[in-house]
Amino acid sequence: MRLAVIAGDGIGPEVVAEGLKVLRSVAPDLETTDYDLGATRWQRTGELLPDSVLDELRGHDAILLGAIGDPGVPPGILERGLLLRLRFELDHHVNLRPAKLYDGVRSPLADPGSIDMLCVREGTEGPYVGNGGVLRRDTPHEIATEVSINTAFGVERVVRYAFERAQARPRRHLTLIHKTNVLTHAGSLWSRTVEEVGAEFPDVTVAYQHVDAASMFFITDPGRYDVIVTDNLFGDIVTDVAAAVTGGIGLAASGNLDASGTNPSMFEPVHGSAPDIAGQGIADPTATVLSVGLLLDHLGHADLARRVNAAVAFDLSTREPQAQVRTAEVGDRLAALAGG
Amino acid sequence: MRLAVIAGDGIGPEVVAEGLKVLRSVAPDLETTDYDLGATRWQRTGELLPDSVLDELRGHDAILLGAIGDPGVPPGILERGLLLRLRFELDHHVNLRPAKLYDGVRSPLADPGSIDMLCVREGTEGPYVGNGGVLRRDTPHEIATEVSINTAFGVERVVRYAFERAQARPRRHLTLIHKTNVLTHAGSLWSRTVEEVGAEFPDVTVAYQHVDAASMFFITDPGRYDVIVTDNLFGDIVTDVAAAVTGGIGLAASGNLDASGTNPSMFEPVHGSAPDIAGQGIADPTATVLSVGLLLDHLGHADLARRVNAAVAFDLSTREPQAQVRTAEVGDRLAALAGG
Ligand SMILES: CC(C)[C@H](C(=O)O)[C@@H](O)C(=O)O
Numbered sequence: 284m285r286l287a288v289i290a291g292d293g294i295g296p297e298v299v300a301e302g303l304k305v306l307r308s309v310a311p312d313l314e315t316t317d318y319d320l321g322a323t324r325w326q327r328t329g330e331l332l333p334d335s336v337l338d339e340l341r342g343h344d345a346i347l348l349g350a351i352g353d354p355g356v357p358p359g360i361l362e363r364g365l366l367l368r369l370r371f372e373l374d375h376h377v378n379l380r381p382a383k384l385y386d387g388v389r390s391p392l393a394d395p396g397s398i399d400m401l402c403v404r405e406g407t408e409g410p411y412v413g414n415g416g417v418l419r420r421d422t423p424h425e426i427a428t429e430v431s432i433n434t435a436f437g438v439e440r441v442v443r444y445a446f447e448r449a450q451a452r453p454r455r456h457l458t459l460i461h462k463t464n465v466l467t468h469a470g471s472l473w474s475r476t477v478e479e480v481g482a483e484f485p486d487v488t489v490a491y492q493h494v495d496a497a498s499m500f501f502i503t504d505p506g507r508y509d510v511i512v513t514d515n516l517f518g519d520i521v522t523d524v525a526a527a528v529t530g531g532i533g534l535a536a537s538g539n540l541d542a543s544g545t546n547p548s549m550f551e552p553v554h555g556s557a558p559d560i561a562g563q564g565i566a567d568p569t570a571t572v573l574s575v576g577l578l579l580d581h582l583g584h585a586d587l588a589r590r591v592n593a594a595v596a597f598d599l600s601t602r603e604p605q606a607q608v609r610t611a612e613v614g615d616r617l618a619a620l621a622g623g
Numbered sequence: 624m625r626l627a628v629i630a631g632d633g634i635g636p637e638v639v640a641e642g643l644k645v646l647r648s649v650a651p652d653l654e655t656t657d658y659d660l661g662a663t664r665w666q667r668t669g670e671l672l673p674d675s676v677l678d679e680l681r682g683h684d685a686i687l688l689g690a691i692g693d694p695g696v697p698p699g700i701l702e703r704g705l706l707l708r709l710r711f712e713l714d715h716h717v718n719l720r721p722a723k724l725y726d727g728v729r730s731p732l733a734d735p736g737s738i739d740m741l742c743v744r745e746g747t748e749g750p751y752v753g754n755g756g757v758l759r760r761d762t763p764h765e766i767a768t769e770v771s772i773n774t775a776f777g778v779e780r781v782v783r784y785a786f787e788r789a790q791a792r793p794r795r796h797l798t799l800i801h802k803t804n805v806l807t808h809a810g811s812l813w814s815r816t817v818e819e820v821g822a823e824f825p826d827v828t829v830a831y832q833h834v835d836a837a838s839m840f841f842i843t844d845p846g847r848y849d850v851i852v853t854d855n856l857f858g859d860i861v862t863d864v865a866a867a868v869t870g871g872i873g874l875a876a877s878g879n880l881d882a883s884g885t886n887p888s889m890f891e892p893v894h895g896s897a898p899d900i901a902g903q904g905i906a907d908p909t910a911t912v913l914s915v916g917l918l919l920d921h922l923g924h925a926d927l928a929r930r931v932n933a934a935v936a937f938d939l940s941t942r943e944p945q946a947q948v949r950t951a952e953v954g955d956r957l958a959a960l961a962g963g
């Protein structure tokens with residue numbers, strides 16, 4: 284397995300080190316190449332993602348990314364120039380985000396019940412395309428636009444992927460989240476696509492909710508969800524709500540998949556670079572380790588992925604509540620459990 | 624006070640009746656005109672909002688709206704043709720949504736703390752403008768677009784309104800919610816506007832959060848918010864999250880304000896027409912009554928608004944937990960308290 288590693292900024296290198304520790308414990312024949320990308324490199328050299336680096340990344344089986352970002356960098360530079368550029372160039376059209384409430388994890392909800400959902404967020408379209416502009420900047424007549432672009436091609440493939448995932452789960456239920464009553468053009472394309480693709484999956488039940496209502500149900504009745512499919516921006520928001528109710532961003536894993544297998548997929552914890560706690564060895568590497576689980580699963584090692592996930596589940600159920608996380612200790616425990 | 628009443632569909636007429644009962648208890652010299660608009664009228668006549676009705680509405684001091692909607696109507700028809708048309712035609716650029724956790728109300732959060740925020744959602748721009756379209760519909764090459772339009776004029780006036788509200792509150796804190804790291808064009812306009820207008824309000828502290836992070840903090844730390852200002856679509860989502868953590872949509876009030884006073888403002892509960900419980904007399908009219916409070920405040924009757932809000936606060940703190948709501952009984956109690 285040839286893995287490209289982008290440790291990134293802040294706590295990125297710390298959590299990635301533990302993710303690799305766990306990965307090596309189950310897949311010792313791992314070859315890694317480090318890529319120095321992120322805020323630090325940009326601040327030093329002005330470079331974000333050189334074409335040569337992008338080419339090299341394409342030669343790997345997968346990419347593990349820690350975290351990118353620094354408060355000193357203006358908003359959008361690293362996101363548009365590096366993170367989103369990777370997703371778009373490598374055609375990561377499936378942004379996969381499980382949200383499961385593990386035993387032993389405290390939810391902020393008084394009565395969370397059992398939560399186990401899989402969000403399939405579109406990753407290469409919608410309001411994220413960077414289309415739009417500014418007219419008459421810095422005048423009282425300024426106009427700024429953002430264009431959400433949605434294609435049959437792009438919506439169909441992510442909807443199909445979501446149906447396939449739903450079909451493989453016990454509950455076989457898929458919820459489309461959109462805002463079809465206001466965004467009628469894009470909403471109609473999404474609804475019709477779910478209907479059409481759904482005809483090929485008669486054993487999967489389908490529900491629809493507006494994004495505002497869904498954001499409420501994620502809090503009042505999260506147990507009703509199984510697989511979710513949604514657009515890039517709605518997915519950004521609802522997956523953070525899902526992360527919040529399942530114990531927070533410290534546990535939220537994600538995979539940016541080119542489901543066609545043409546380009547390497549990229550796995551990253553949902554959290555940011557958290558500069559406030561960087562270098563102290565107290566960042567929770569669990570989201571990175573769960574992202575490693577998604578990576579293994581994606582590369583066809585379902586058995587190894589299960590070992591990693593089982594290690595996390597065991598570890599979470601036996602952690603002292605409120606105990607201070609020690610990054611390396613969590614990694615050691617998880618590596619011992621998964622590899623042992 | 625000349626009030627136009629659009630009771631609407633489902634539970635709309637039931638909750639509006641109680642809202643008017645409470646309003647009359649504090650403002651007996653109320654003149655009302657009923658307007659039959661909504662799903663039922665559309666299904667019967669094909670009419671949504673005749674121009675003559677719109678003209679008549681303009682002649683009133685304010686509008687009270689119950690709920691619009693029916694599952695038999697395709698998505699978008701009533702929203703774009705009636706609800707949003709009213710907001711746009713009457714220039715309701717401030718969509719005001721308080722979210723307060725009242726004593727005696729159960730939050731789904733285990734440890735909600737004290738929550739008292741005021742969301743100022745932009746109401747006439749952003750992705751709600753209805754701009755966009757579909758090309759090559761029903762082919763594999765279909766493209767659907769949605770254009771978010773943001774103007775200096777539109778952003779400035781709602782940001783200014785939010786600063787004024789923040790300045791009048793004890794904490795004097797304003798949070799801008801957007802997604803400036805991805806929607807860089809619109810995000811830049813919003814950020815610069817908050818900075819510029821903020822210079823005129825040196826006693827108001829300002830924070831910024833991305834919409835995904837904010838949606839999480841609404842759940843993990845809602846007490847940190849005072850006044851919030853945000854775009855139309857983000858506001859739609861985060862106000863429902865705020866409603867969820869403060870006890871649900873049955874308590875969520877809203878005002879659609881033309882802050883310039885040129886057009887009548889419109890007040891409505893955030894909940895929908897709830898056809899499943901319509902006609903049973905069990906809908907909670909509290910959100911409508913709180914919307915009447917916003918109406919009174921907007922028309923310059925701050926003292927009467929305080930009476931209505933105090934009645935709601937008292938009633939909520941003394942309700943039997945889990946007791947079945949009886950629409951008319953709640954209205955009777957609130958009218959007696961507010962008017963007595
Ligand atoms: C950092 C940002 C560009 C990114 C996104 O909006 O997708 C992040 O919030 C995420 O969810 O991975």
Ligand SMILES: CC(C)[C@H](C(=O)O)[C@@H](O)C(=O)O
Nearest residue numbers: 464465495702706707859893
């Ligand atoms: C019904 C719909 C058009 C509306 C909106 O999206 O604004 C509703 O969700 C609301 O929040 O008032």
